[in-house]
Amino acid sequence: MDASKPIIALDFQEIDQLNEFLNQFSEPLNVKIGMELYYTTGTQMVEALQNRGHDIFLDLKLHDIPNTVKWAMKTLAKQGVAMLNVHAMGGQAMMEAARQGIEKGTGEGAKRPVLLAVTQLTSTSPEQLKNEQLVEATMAESVNHLAKLTQQAQLDGVVCSPLEAKAIKEKFGEDFLTVTPGIRLTKGQDDQKRTATPYEAALNGCDYIVVGRPITQAKDPVAAYQAIKAEWQKGLAENALF
Numbered sequence: 335m336d337a338s339k340p341i342i343a344l345d346f347q348e349i350d351q352l353n354e355f356l357n358q359f360s361e362p363l364n365v366k367i368g369m370e371l372y373y374t375t376g377t378q379m380v381e382a383l384q385n386r387g388h389d390i391f392l393d394l395k396l397h398d399i400p401n402t403v404k405w406a407m408k409t410l411a412k413q414g415v416a417m418l419n420v421h422a423m424g425g426q427a428m429m430e431a432a433r434q435g436i437e438k439g440t441g442e443g444a445k446r447p448v449l450l451a452v453t454q455l456t457s458t459s460p461e462q463l464k465n466e467q468l469v470e471a472t473m474a475e476s477v478n479h480l481a482k483l484t485q486q487a488q489l490d491g492v493v494c495s496p497l498e499a500k501a502i503k504e505k506f507g508e509d510f511l512t513v514t515p516g517i518r519l520t521k522g523q524d525d526q527k528r529t530a531t532p533y534e535a536a537l538n539g540c541d542y543i544v545v546g547r548p549i550t551q552a553k554d555p556v557a558a559y560q561a562i563k564a565e566w567q568k569g570l571a572e573n574a575l576f
C-alpha cells in the first residue's frame with residue numbers, strides 16, 4: 335500500500351452511496367473497509383475494489399482462539415488485501431497465530447499483507463478499564479503493554495492516535511508501523527477528540543493516516559481528498575529532510 339496517500343475509511347451503509355462516492359475518483363486509492371461493509375458485501379466488494387485498482391485495508395479486528403484466527407487470516411490473506419488487523423487483547427499467541435495464517439495465505443511471489451494490532455479501543459474509558467476489564471494499570475500503561483506484546487508477536491505495528499505515534503516510535507523503533515485515524519484539517523468537527531492535521535501526523539512520524547468523514551462527508555470529496563493528500567505529502571517531504 336502506497337504510504338504517500340491517505341487511506342479513505344469507506345464507512346458507508348448503502349452500496350449505492352459507496353459507488354456514487356467512488357465514481358467521483360479517477361485514480362487508484364487506499365481504502366479501508368470495516369465490518370459493516372464487509373459483512374454485507376463480503377469478498378465481492380473486495381474484488382470489485384481491487385478490479386478498480388484500489389488497495390484495501392480490511393479492518394475486521396479479529397479476536398478469537400489462536401487456531402480460529404490463524405485459519406481466518408489465511409483465508410483473508412488469500413483475498414490479496416494490503417492490510418489486516420487483530421485485537422492485541424487476544425494475546426501474544428493469538429497474534430503469532432494470525433501472522434502464521436497470513437504467511438500461509440499469501441500467494442507465491444505476492445506481498446504479505448501488513449498485519450496490525452488494535453491496542454485499547456479509543457471508545458474504552460479509564461473507568462471501563464478498571465471496572466469492566468479489572469485492569470489496575472493506567473490506559474497509557476495498558477496501551478504500551480499491548481504494543482509490546484504486538485512487537486513480540488512480530489506484527490508490523492499498531493493502530494493508534496496520531497498524538498501517540500511519536501512515543502510509540504521512540505519505544506518500539508522506526509520500523510514499527512503506526513497507522514492513525516483521528517485526522518482532521520481543523521479541530522472540533524465531530525466526535526474525534528484527539529486529532530491531528532495530516533501535516534502534524536506526518537511530522538509525528540505516522541506511517542499511514544486513515545481519514546473518513548472529512549472526505550466522505552465533504553461537499554466535494556475529491557477536492558477534500560486532494561487537500562488532505564497534499565498536506566500529508568508536504569509533512570512527509572519535510573520529515574524526510576531531517
Ligand code: C5P
Nearest residue numbers: 343345456515516526544545546547548
Ligand atoms: O470519519 P473518521 O475520519 O473519524 O474515520 C476514522 C475511521 O477510523 C473510522 O472507520 C473509525 O472506525 C476508525 N477508527 C477510529 N479510531 C480508532 C480505530 C479506528 O476512528 N481508534
